[in-house]
Amino acid sequence: MLRHLPNATLLKFIFQEDLDLAFYKDEKLALFIDGANLYSAARGLQLEIDFRRLMEEFRKKGRLLRANYYTTILETDEHNPIRPLVDWLSYNGFNTVVKNAREYTDREGRKRVRGNMDVEMAVDMIELADHLDHVVLFSGNGDFRRAIEVVKAKGVRVTVISTVKSQPPMIGDDLRREADVFIDLDEMAGLIARPRRDTDD
Numbered sequence: 001m002l003r004h005l006p007n008a009t010l011l012k013f014i015f016q017e018d019l020d021l022a023f024y025k026d027e028k029l030a031l032f033i034d035g036a037n038l039y040s041a042a043r044g045l046q047l048e049i050d051f052r053r054l055m056e057e058f059r060k061k062g063r064l065l066r067a068n069y070y071t072t073i074l075e076t077d078e079h080n081p082i083r084p085l086v087d088w089l090s091y092n093g094f095n096t097v098v099k100n101a102r103e104y105t106d107r108e109g110r111k112r113v114r115g116n117m118d119v120e121m122a123v124d125m126i127e128l129a130d131h132l133d134h135v136v137l138f139s140g141n142g143d144f145r146r147a148i149e150v151v152k153a154k155g156v157r158v159t160v161i162s163t164v165k166s167q168p169p170m171i172g173d174d175l176r177r178e179a180d181v182f183i184d185l186d187e188m189a190g191l192i193a194r195p196r197r198d199t200d201d
Helices: 016-022 035-044 051-061 082-091 118-131 142-153 173-178 185-192
Strands: 028-034 063-074 095-105 111-114 134-138 157-162 181-184
Touching (some): 028 051, 035 063, 035 185, 051 185, 082 095, 095 118, 118 134, 134 142, 142 173, 157 185, 181 185
Parallel strands (some): 028 063, 028 134
Antiparallel strands (some): 095 111
C-alpha cells in the first residue's frame, strides 16, 4: 500500500519492507545514537544490535557523513562492559562521544549514577544540521523533541528510531509526532540485529 504514496509524503510509521521509502540515495545522512536508550530499547525487544550491520545498512541508504555514538561510563568502574564496545566502535567508523558518569548516594542511602548525553547530542544535531539532509536519531527520549524541531526548521528531515513494542514503550507520543518518520526498532531487527536466540531448551 505504501508503495503508491508520492516521495514527498512524510510517513509517520515505516515497516521493514518499506524502509527505503524514508531515505533518498543521494542525501547526506548522520546517525545520532543514544547508547543507553538504544540498549534499553533493544533489551526490551530481546535484540542484540550488530553495529557492523547497522553501519553497513545506513551506508546503503545515503551518503553517511557521520555516525555518532553517545554514552556515559562510570569513572570508578574499570571493568565496565561498555568499554570494549566503545573501543570497537571507535576503530570501526563510529565517532564515540563519552562522558564520565558520577556515582552518588541519595537520601535513602542508595547508590545512584548521574550522567546523560542529552545536551551533547542536541548541540551536535543542531550544529551539524547545516551540512545534512537527513538526521537519524536512535532514541525515544522526549527531551529531544525541541532539538528535532530546530533541526527541521533548518530544512533537514528527521527520522527517529525507537520502539513502542517494548513494555513500557521506549518512546513518547510527542517525540513520534515531531519526527518526520518514525521507525520501530523491532521492524529493523532483521537488518541491524543479530538473530534472536531460541530461549527454549
